[in-house]
Amino acid sequence: MNAYRFRRIAVKVGSNVLTRKDGTLDTTRMSALTAQLAVLHQAGIEVILVSSGAVASGRNELKTERKLDAVSARQLFSSIGQVKLINHYYQFFREYGITCGQVLTTKENFSTRRHYLNQQHCMKVMLENGIIPIVNENDTISVTELMFTDNDELSGLIATMMDAEALIILSNIDGIYNGNPSSPGVSVIREIGPQREDLSRYISTEKSQFGRGGMLTKCRIASKVADEGIEVIVANGKRDNILLDLLSPEKEVLATRFLPAPHVMSQMKKWIAHSEGFAKGELYINDCAYTALLSSKATSLLPVGVTRVEGEFERNDIVRIMDPKGEAIGVGRIAYDSDKARQVIGHKGGRALIHYDYLYLD
Numbered sequence: 266m267n268a269y270r271f272r273r274i275a276v277k278v279g280s281n282v283l284t285r286k287d288g289t290l291d292t293t294r295m296s297a298l299t300a301q302l303a304v305l306h307q308a309g310i311e312v313i314l315v316s317s318g319a320v321a322s323g324r325n326e327l328k329t330e331r332k333l334d335a336v337s338a339r340q341l342f343s344s345i346g347q348v349k350l351i352n353h354y355y356q357f358f359r360e361y362g363i364t365c366g367q368v369l370t371t372k373e374n375f376s377t378r379r380h381y382l383n384q385q386h387c388m389k390v391m392l393e394n395g396i397i398p399i400v401n402e403n404d405t406i407s408v409t410e411l412m413f414t415d416n417d418e419l420s421g422l423i424a425t426m427m428d429a430e431a432l433i434i435l436s437n438i439d440g441i442y443n444g445n446p447s448s449p450g451v452s453v454i455r456e457i458g459p460q461r462e463d464l465s466r467y468i469s470t471e472k473s474q475f476g477r478g479g480m481l482t483k484c485r486i487a488s489k490v491a492d493e494g495i496e497v498i499v500a501n502g503k504r505d506n507i508l509l510d511l512l513s514p515e516k517e518v519l520a521t522r523f524l525p526a527p528h529v530m531s532q533m534k535k536w537i538a539h540s541e542g543f544a545k546g547e548l549y550i551n552d553c554a555y556t557a558l559l560s561s562k563a564t565s566l567l568p569v570g571v572t573r574v575e576g577e578f579e580r581n582d583i584v585r586i587m588d589p590k591g592e593a594i595g596v597g598r599i600a601y602d603s604d605k606a607r608q609v610i611g612h613k614g615g616r617a618l619i620h621y622d623y624l625y626l627d
């Protein structure tokens with residue numbers, strides 16, 4: 266084991282870290298972060314970088330007089346900005362003799378198990394060959410309904426998919442505050458344990474200046490990823506030497522750590538946990554099934570516990586599970602197509618609709 270605790274990490278750098286106040290790309294910051302990533306890489310840590318900043322740097326590059334709608338602007342700016350961004354990374358990493366590669370993805374690439382495994386394979390090959398993958402959303406082709414909420418969501422998916430031991434989310438604040446950061450007496454929460462309280466009461470819903478994300482999504486993603494057994498650290502990417510300080514066991518650094526759940530979830534469950542957005546239908550369950558699923562025992566969802574099936578789906582698609590009040594409580598990979606599911610529900614016996622290994626409850 267190296268001196269930095271981890272063998273494989275994902276690092277997400279937000280647009281606000283990479284841009285100056287005037288919106289220009291902060292190449293000094295990029296160079297400093299690259300230098301730290303190079304140290305980690307050379308120490309034997311496999312690093313996956315999720316970098317925002319394409320839209321922000323493209324916006325600044327192009328001085329257009331034309332009025333653009335939001336989607337066109339994002340598509341146009343990212344097409345220019347991504348080239349600029351990756352070129353800088355390429356040059357900076359080259360100074361350390363390190364090669365980086367670009368992975369542009371969309372939400373759809375996480376929607377089927379086949380796509381998911383393809384993508385995972387590509388990044389595994391990169392790591393095996395000593396290449397640092399630099400991931401961003403393919404903003405030029407992703408449109409509103411099919412977009413990630415922001416790159417925090419993307420980085421959570423990537424960390425999970427690649428079995429990273431830690432995900433470090435760098436933005437322009439020191440961590441998650443227990444109130445409005447500008448109010449007196451408010452401080453950074455240093456540690457959030459696996460028994461997570463509801464953090465939403467602390468958190469402002471303000472969006473960041475250049476990125477899409479906000480604190481609330483950051484917290485939601487961080488908790489979910491930590492529940493899957495991955496440590497998540499939210500820290501200030503504008504602080505000098507932040508990455509090396511965070512990972513060095515001797516340093517005390519201001520940041521919020523979401524402690525990982527003690528058991529690492531299986532790869533299949535991790536994929537299912539992030540598949541809510543791809544659900545093709547709903548299964549409404551009765552009180553008995555609800556109680557059984559929520560008990561501490563590993564329980565599959567049987568046909569007898571389901572009262573209604575909504576939607577059209579194929580076998581192995583993702584479906585939502587709805588409690589007796591009609592609230593979504595989780596997702597699972599279904600063992601029947603929708604016609605067959607409608608035939609078997611309410612009947613005793615028969616194969617589980619959703620096996621425990623393919624079931625994820627919120």
Ligand code: GLU
Nearest residue numbers: 318319320415416476477
């Ligand atoms: N993919 C966007 C970009 O590179 C950033 C999305 C976000 O703000 O998280 O500009």
